[in-house]
Amino acid sequence: MSHASLSNPLALLNQALKEGRQIMIYGAGSQGRGLLRALRENGLDAVAFIDRNPDIQGKILSGIPVQGLSVLEPPEAKAELMVLVAAFFFEREVADYLEGIGFEQNKNFILYSTLKPRDYVVEIVDVCNLRCISCPRADRAPGRASNKMMDLETFKQVIAKIRREEPFVGNIQLYQWGEPTLNKQLPEMICHARENGILCSLSSNLNYVADFKALIEARPECLRLSASGTEANYEITHTGGKWKNFLANVETIGWLRREIHPEMKVELYYHRYKHSLGEQQQQFIADLCKRLDFEFHPVPAYIISLDDVLAYCEGTPLPPSAQEARKHLVIDLDEGLAYARQEADLECDSLRVIQVNADLSMSACMMFYNAENNTITDNYLEHSLPEIIEEREKVLFCERCKKQGMHRYCATYAKLSERIRY
Ligand code: SF4
Ligand code: SF4
Known part of the structure; x- marks a missing residue:
């Protein structure tokens, strides 16, 4: 060839x-x-x-x-x-x-x-209604500056630019550090993207009662959900969330999807912490998924922002909420990091992701939450893709990150799921 x-x-x-x-x-x-x-x-x-x-x-x-x-x-x-x-x-x-x-x-x-050398994350919401202790949304300073929602007109401009610059981008992800259903224009955004040849994937904590009918009618391609135990256990690590709201919304989504858009892929990631192990809880969620025809993926939980984990590797203590989350981990942070370091010579999957934030700023690396030292530009629309890639090279801190095996950290935890039994 x-x-x-x-x-x-x-x-x-x-x-x-x-x-x-x-x-x-x-x-x-x-x-x-x-x-x-x-x-x-x-x-x-x-x-x-x-x-x-x-x-x-x-x-x-x-x-x-x-x-x-x-x-x-x-x-x-x-x-x-x-x-x-x-x-x-x-x-x-x-x-x-x-x-x-x-x-x-x-x-x-x-x-x-x-x-398609690049994947796109378009963060349409820079806010979340939960404060999960494994997530930097819990209490991490200085946090992200914008707290914004992207509006439909801006979203249309973003889609037009992606289409111009990447003819093979067939799908984009509308989330990274925010809850997309909080954006009331989400259904119109999904429709607009699809009309322009791009499918949208969503993730939701499903604690907010959005207009789910309009959402499913917009035909998103994929919806990712998560749970960490049932009842009070769920609320420990889906902090600020309510089990009853989540469960009721899951049922609503299951029903609407069956009636309106059965092809929508729904996957439920079951985060395995010490308190969410136990056959009864997992079986409850597995049965729920089976009944609603959702994919069920049990995975070991981990602390999700690389800001905190990289700082920890370099000698800074974890923030209090992350320390609390760590107590609940089935695979401890040090153990996960040891596995990640074994893959330190492998490629970084995140390198090919372009992340556009709700205020149009761009993060150099999607796995890092804080904007400080991780921002390529304040306005995605004002720069061509080659300019963005060039600028990104200057901002990225891959060498530091790879030295600790950080770039394999999330993938490693995903692969370790087989090691956990009930
Ligand atoms: S993990 Fe997701 S649902 Fe939880 S606080 Fe972070 S962004 Fe929100
Ligand atoms: S090597 Fe680290 S900093 Fe660089 S893109 Fe990958 S995860 Fe981000």
Whole structure:
């Protein structure tokens, strides 16, 4: 495969189609669905998703079926398929798997990062209604300056710029450190993005009673929820949240999704702390997910802002709320960091993320909460993408971060989930 064809992903895919090969997308999550959207925007299509998750195999998503890994196994599969890998945190692992069964990169499979070198986070709300103790929203100073909500007109300008500069961005994430349902224009934003070929992923603590009907009617692609135990246990680490509100809103979302937009992916991340272990609690949430057809992902909890964790690695004590959260961790911070350091030589997935904040400022690194020493520009709209990338290089502190293995910290915790039993 020549370098010239790789620099033009559309030509690469068209060539595969000309050879009679079929395009399949590995990963039916928000990345994969966004990729499908981007293909269709560019006059192409895929015949199927491939996904490891048995719960979604056999389903039809965005008009194409979800198949299991067995579709890759026949010897002729390599010649007949072009697999596009859309798995954000696990791209390298999937590539290793494919190479292990004889597929060659850029011949039989392409990484989505080749087609779409950047992912976008558009933070439409810089406020949250909760104060989870694992999160910098709890009490961390100096915090973020803006406390703003993005308005619809500004959002439209952001979408227009993304579309101009990144034709293969099929999906964006509308959250990072805020609660997107607090923005009353959220449904219009989702509709506008979709009309412009971009799907939106959301995350919500589901404690605020938003206009959920309008939200689901806007057809977001993916909704991520979280819980950490049930009843009073939930409220320890979803601090400021109310279990009853959460549960009632989960039921509402489940019902509306079934009636209005059954294809919306809903995933519930169950944060495993010491107080949220125990078969009864986890089984309750697992059963709830099964009944509502949500994906259930139990994961070990961790302290989420790298500001605090990097400072800790460099000798500063954790802030009080993070110290409190640490007491509840099943996998202690030092243990998680030790695992992360073992992966210190791996790439950083966050490097390819462009984050636009609610006040149009831009964070150099999405994993760091504070604006201080982490701001590229005050106005995303005033700078071209090459200028932003150049400026980002000057601001980023990757060397310091990588030295501590920080860039693998979140991915490592995700991978450690198998180590925890009830
Ligand atoms: S973890 Fe999420 S829900 Fe909790 S305070 Fe932070 S942003 Fe809000
Ligand atoms: S290496 Fe660290 S600072 Fe650099 S982008 Fe990755 S997480 Fe952010």
